Structures are given as structure tokens and as C-alpha cells.
Amino acid sequence: MSLPIDTIRALANEHPKPGHLHFQYGTAGFRTLGVNLDSVIFRVGLLAGLRSKKLDGKTIGVMITASHNPEDDNGVKLVDPRGEMLEASWEAHATALANATTTDTLISTLDQLVSSLRIDLSKPAKVVYARDTRPSGASLVASLEDGFRALNIEARNAGITTTPILHYLVRAINTKETKEPYGDDTEEGYMQKLSGAFKKLVAGKPAIPPLIIDCANGVGTQAARELGQYLGSSLPLVLHNTDTTSPGILNHGCGADFVKTQQKLPPSLAAHLRPGQRACSLDGDADRLMYFYLDDRGHFHMLDGDKIAALVAAFIVDLVKSAGLEEDIRVGIVQTAYANGGSTKYLSERLPVRCVPTGVKHLHHAAEHYNIGVYFEANGHGTVLFSPETQVKLAEHQPSTPAQSTALTHLNNLVQVINQTVGDALSDMLLVEVVLAHRSYSGIEWDSLYVDLPNRLVKVVVPDRAIFKTEDAERRLVNPPGLQSKIDDLVRKYESGRSFVRPSGTEDVVRVYAEARVRAQADELAFRVAGLVYDETGGDPAQRPSEFL
Structure with missing residues (x-):
């Protein structure tokens, strides 16, 4: 069986590649201005x-989203059969x-892929x-559906939904009627699985006070x-920031990325959050989560991915011990630089901590090496893998x-409340609420587990x-030669100093991160x-980085 060249050619001609653009598939898939993505999608x-054909007809996922990015951006990523990110080699x-310049080049590239990867074109192809x-989004979905038509792919439209729900659906579809069904392959199945497990986990606990959620005016x-x-x-x-139709407000002045980068309360919540009350922010596609609260003086306190990791990991370690399984189940945590x-100091005193390069794919893969692997990026994206x-x-x-039985029941319910396919803001939110209920913590007690270094x-x-x-x-430079030793010399001058330099994966910038015991010293070290x-x-020395630029 060969590629349907005529059909591909006719449809590809309707989606020509912009000649001046180069596209790169990265950790977040393809991501750029939505108006430039027609050919890519x-x-x-x-x-x-x-x-899908390469994997014997297993269902592949495709999600069109740009997560926490501004509204004009869009993107697309593929999801492999168990709900995980696309295999890196692909x-x-x-x-x-994406970068084939013409329709003929595109067809030639497809031919080469089929040949080199030994893809049996007679196999079925299924996508959700x-x-x-x-x-x-609507026009880009139309472009995607033309791609499906070109190869006669069996496609299921899950509509407008969160990225984590799409990941859930992929795994649920592929594990249906197997020994390990992940759940009913519907959005209702997702809701029932998470909420049912949550109710069991908090049964008998004092009533949980209301939780404020900043929905980022997005799909969450x-x-x-x-x-x-x-x-x-x-x-x-x-729920607040729930307007999904007004132009220009998605992720604008709200959402998880705003909270993390600005380290302040979304202005729209100022009149609604009382001192001590818990609140959290989702991002535009609901795969990141940031918690926060105001203290008695009205000061803002952020509880980011590091704080979530510390809360959750310590709780799971305690449950494993209470269940009498500490000799059989190894719990570990994965972080980036x-x-x-x-957080690293707090966690390393309680369980193994591993540092990997920045990017969810690195974190997820490393977490799979533990019996229970916990990973959270500081930006609020993460999950727990069993x-x-x-x-x-x-x-x-x-x-x-009886104590072991209770702990074991809790662990089994945690397996159900956690979306193990990908970071999921709503699932992680339920997980946090479970731990807070069991520990009888407010945001204040949670925040006091350890003190963030400025x-x-x-x-x-x-x-x-x-x-x-x-x-x-990514914690040390090997090139340019000699630069790391200069950084080391600087770091030694600051109490609890730490700094690293890494190039961006998407733009010609270098990111410099620095920590120190005192805020002013952290700022000074960074600059x-x-x-x-x-x-x-x-x-040009006149444009050298300065805190005042």
C-alpha cells in the first residue's frame, strides 16, 4: 500500500507553508502566532x-493550545498512546x-518517513x-481535519477541553477493555474518577472551606x-476570571503564569480574597497550578510548584511508611535547576531528589524510574507517577x-485522584486539598514547611x-571556556549563593538564575x-544588563 499522493497533494496545496518562517517542535510542541500555523497544523x-499506523492503530492525541501564552499565540502537540508526550525521536x-517548503518536498519527506520508519500504511490510523x-482554534481545527482526510484517518473530536483531559482521553481510549483500564473514555469519566476518589479521601474530615479559583479566562x-x-x-x-469569549483577556493579568512571574495577586481577585483564605490559579489550558494566600497584614504569599512538591511528596512518604511498605516502595522526587x-534542602532530608534538565519530558521520564515518582516544575506543572x-x-x-489498612486505602485512592498522564491543574488542586485536609493545614502552615531562598x-x-x-x-557551563569559573568566584561571595546560566530553547537569549540568603544579594548576584x-x-558596555534597565 502506498501514500494517497493525489489526495495529499490537493489538500496540501490549500495549506502552503509561509516561506519566511522556520518551525521547531519542542517540549510544548509547535508554538507561535496562530495566524502562522495553518500549514503546520x-x-x-x-x-x-x-x-498511529506505526503503533498498530493505537489512538494518538492532538491538542491545539498555547497554554499560558497570550491569546494571539497558538500551538499544537501530539500525545502518545499512554497519554504521555510524543516520543522524543519523532x-x-x-x-x-513542518518545514518542507513545497507540496512536492512535503510528499517526498512523507515518503522518506514511511520508508525509514518502516510504517505499514495498511494499518489503521486513529486520532482524538x-x-x-x-x-x-476553530480555523486551525479545520486545517488539522484536512490532514486527517488526506490519510483517511479515523478521528474523534473531543471539542473544546483542557489539555490534561485530552491526555486522559488518549490513555483511557487505548486501555479500554484491557487489564489496566484507566477510566471511562469521556470527559464525564474523567470527572467521575477524580471527584469520586477525592470524596473518599476526605470522608470524615472537617468540612473544607470554599476554594477560590482563578480560571485565567480560559478553557479551565x-x-x-x-x-x-x-x-x-x-x-x-x-470561580473567577471565567470570561472565555471577550477578546484579549485570556491569561491577561491573571492565571498561573501571571502569579508566578509577577509574584502578586491577580488584580481581579483583590476584592474577593480575605486574609488566610486559600486561592489558586490555573493557566490557559489548565495544566499549571499556583496556590497563594494573603496574610493578616494583606501581604501576598505564593505557593508554587516547589511548595506543592514538598507538601505532596512528604505526605506520600508518610503514607507509604504508615502502610508498612517503606521497604518495598521507593518514593523519589525530580526537580530542575x-x-x-x-525546597531542595527540605525534600532531600526526606527522600531521594534528582535534578534533570529543564522540560517536562525530562522530568516525566526520570520520575518513571521510581516506584512512586513526584515531579513539579516551579511554574506549577507536575504530577505523581505510580x-x-x-x-x-x-x-x-x-x-x-487497621492503621496500615487506612494508609493503603488512601494510597489506592490517590492513584485515582491523580492524573498520571501529564501535569493537570484540577487534579493537582484536588491532591493539594486532600493533603491540606489530612494535615489540617491552612496556607500559612503549608507555607512554613520551609522558607524560599530569595x-x-x-x-x-x-x-x-x-x-x-x-x-x-544545566547547572554548569562548559562553554564558553572559563565563564563558569568566573561565576563560581562570584557565587562564593554570597551567603547561600547559587547561580546558573542556560540558553533559551526558543529565542536568542540566555537565562540567568540566582539565589542568596537576602533579597538584595540575590538581585545583585543575578545582575x-x-x-x-x-x-x-x-x-556594547552601554547596554550591559542592569537592574535599572
């Missing part, structure tokens, strides 16, 4: 079909297809796809509203005491980021290291 439709294939609420609005109906009085949800030093063997052990283990992130524009090479999970980076590239 069409070709992703083709690639999804080939990926990122290059996606990039090659969805989008967020961005205005460009509808999902949170539906989840609230399933939760009922077990967790009252109060951006994790706050305070290995298949661990899930069997938890299901079959015979407790010897930190600063500075961006340095450089002519060529490719000259900067790193090692040790002094940024100055070293700038000097290394031979820039």
Missing part, C-alpha cells in the same frame, strides 16, 4: 496518522514535515483531538465548573493493622545562544552574572 494531522520528524478557547473555566458540580459540598469552588534551594508494579502491589497488599531570574539578549553549552542538568554573560558575547 495540517502536517501535524498527517504525522499523527503515521504515528520531534525531528514533526520539524522536518481537542482545542482550547483561543479565537484561532468550563472544566472547573463541571468538576465543582461533581464535588458538591465536599469542596466548594468559587530552577527549583528553589529551600509504576504499574506499584499499583499492583498497592491493590494486592494485605495490611496487618531568587532572581534575568534574561540576557545574545547574538548566538548556541555558544552556551551546559552539563550537570553581576548577567553582566559576565553579556561581556562574554562582546556586547
